[in-house]
Amino acid sequence: MSVLQRFREWVDRMPPPFLFLLRVALGCMLIAKGISFISHIRQLEDIIAASRFQAGSVFxxxxxxxxHLLGGFFILIxxxxxxxxxxxxxxxxxxxxxxxLPHAAFNVESGEIGFSIVVLVxxxxxxxxxxxxxxxQEYARRHAL
Structure with a gap:
């Protein structure tokens, strides 16, 4: 049995409300982070400009x-x-x-690295x-909308 099959069986044993709550939490986290980025757009620009992505920092x-806002909303629903x-x-x-990760040693107390890892996982x-x-999506599939 492959790893993917075992993973799928493990997920199938999970209660559907748990998966629903995880998905809603992920969507809410992304929306909140998108709102935070919009609220602090200057800081986001400075962070991106100081990283390896300097050329596309404005974009x-x-x-x-x-x-984050659009993806978070669609993941949420x-x-x-x-x-x-x-x-x-x-x-x-x-x-x-x-x-x-490059700044984790200096900024451990902010929890930003942990939040990013949880969202990535x-x-x-x-x-x-x-x-x-x-x-x-499942509702539409079952009811042929």
């Missing part, structure tokens, strides 16, 4: 909050969850490995698993 400063998780993955990989999880049974 990324505007795309990242929008991607359970529509195109896999797609929006895949869209979010490069952003969170960049946040963990290129933004937070949840994005990978839902990119594999999908929306789950309590989602708009």
């Amino acid at each position: 990324l400063t505007h795309v990242i909050p929008f991607a 359970g529509l195109y969850t896999r797609f929006f998780c895949w869209v979010q993955l490069p952003i969170l990989i960049g946040a963990v490995f290129f933004i937070n 949840l994005l990978i999880f839902f990119a594999i698993v999908g929306s789950g049974p309590y989602s708009i």
Whole structure:
């Protein structure tokens, strides 16, 4: 039995309300982070400019909050969850490995690295698993909308 099959069986044994709550929490976290980025757009621009992504800092400063808001909303309601998780993955990989990890030794008390890792793991999880049974996508599939 492959690792993916064992993972799928493990997920199938999970109670559907737990998957629903995890997905809603992930969507809410992304929306909250998008709102935070919009509220502190100057700080986001400074962080991106100080990283390896200096050339696209203006572009990324505007795309990242929008991607978090839009992706978070669609993940929250359970529509195109896999797609929006895949869209979010490069952003969170960049946040963990290129933004937070180099500064983790100096900024441990903020918890930003832990938050980014949790969101990254949840994005990978839902990119594999999908929306789950309590989602708009599953409702539409069952009721042929």
